Amino acid sequence: MSFTEHRLELIRDLLRQMQRVHVKDLVDQFKVSQESIRRDLRELETQGFARRVYGGAVLDRQESDQPFAERLRVGAREKARIGEAAAALVKDGMKIFVDEGTTALACLKHLKTRKDLTIVSNSLAVAAQFYYSATPSVRVLGGRLRPDYQATFGPETAAAMKEHFFDLAIIAISAVHAERGFMDYGEDEAIIRRVARAQAKRSVIVADSSKFGRLGSIHTFGLQDVHAVITGSTLTKDFSDQFLKSNVEIIYA
Incomplete structure (x- = not known):
């Protein structure tokens, strides 16, 4: 086995363990150039094992296919x-919607001191x-339970949401594509997120850097x-230009 092949196998092991690797960390670990690591990541992407993202690569496995506990660990620091940053938008007295996505859930520990808050x-x-x-005050919407998400979905959930109006909706998303917009892998999630956006005075997408450039299977909204x-990393020009043109605020965490 050549040195490059050995390095590729070690990077595969890191991706299996961590779900994500960073170019800088790999350069430091293997004592090779950034271009060598980028070639490695391109090769892993060609093999269908990894998907390159800004600053590194992620295991090419749809997050929705992973158990809930695993999804919580993927990109935990960035989330x-x-x-x-999402919690900083929440003010005392608000009524907010918090999505079931693991990035949205990361705001919760910062909300326990808010006064007269309804989630x-x-x-x-x-x-x-x-x-x-x-x-x-916390209200959980009824509906069909999906244990893989630890959340409820379906017509009953959507109908219950339409009884509420929110000052702010904190919405996770499965994929963000420059041409096809915000996307999901399942219809259940897309429907709930559409209703949440429609019922909120202000809607905020929370998405770690691995979501950008990914193509989902369902268009959720534009x-x-x-x-x-x-998000946690600087967006590429195609995304930042589109958000700027549409007057969508970009908040870097």
Whole structure:
């Protein structure tokens, strides 16, 4: 086995363990040039094992296919920063919707000190964050339970959401494509996210850098259809130009 092949196998192992690798970290670990690492990542992408993203690569496996506990760990540090930035938009007295997506859930630990706050969600994981807390007020929407998401979906959930109006909707997303907009892999998630956006005075997408450039299977809504996007890495020009043109605020966490 050549040195390059050995390095590729080690990068595969890192991706299996961490779900994501960064060019800088790999350069430091293997003592090779950035161009060598980028060639490695291109090769892994050609093999269908990895998908390159800004600054590195992620395991080429749809996040929706992973168990809920695994999804929480993928990109946890970036999601934590995004969650903190999303929580900063929440003011005392608001009524907000928090999506079941793991990036949206990252905001919850920052909301326990808010006064007179009401959180509405289809996520059981949201409720679990506040089992032993008297505040905020939490309402979980009924519907068909999907254990893989620890959340409710379906017509009953969508109908229940339409009874509420939100000051802010914090919405996760599965994929962001420059031409096809915000996308999901399943119809259930897309429907709930569309209703949340429609019922909110302000809608904010929270998406870690691995979501950008990814192509989902269902169009959820257009890039121009939200008020702000929160992410953890600088966006490429094609995305930033489109958001700027549509007056969508970009917030870097």
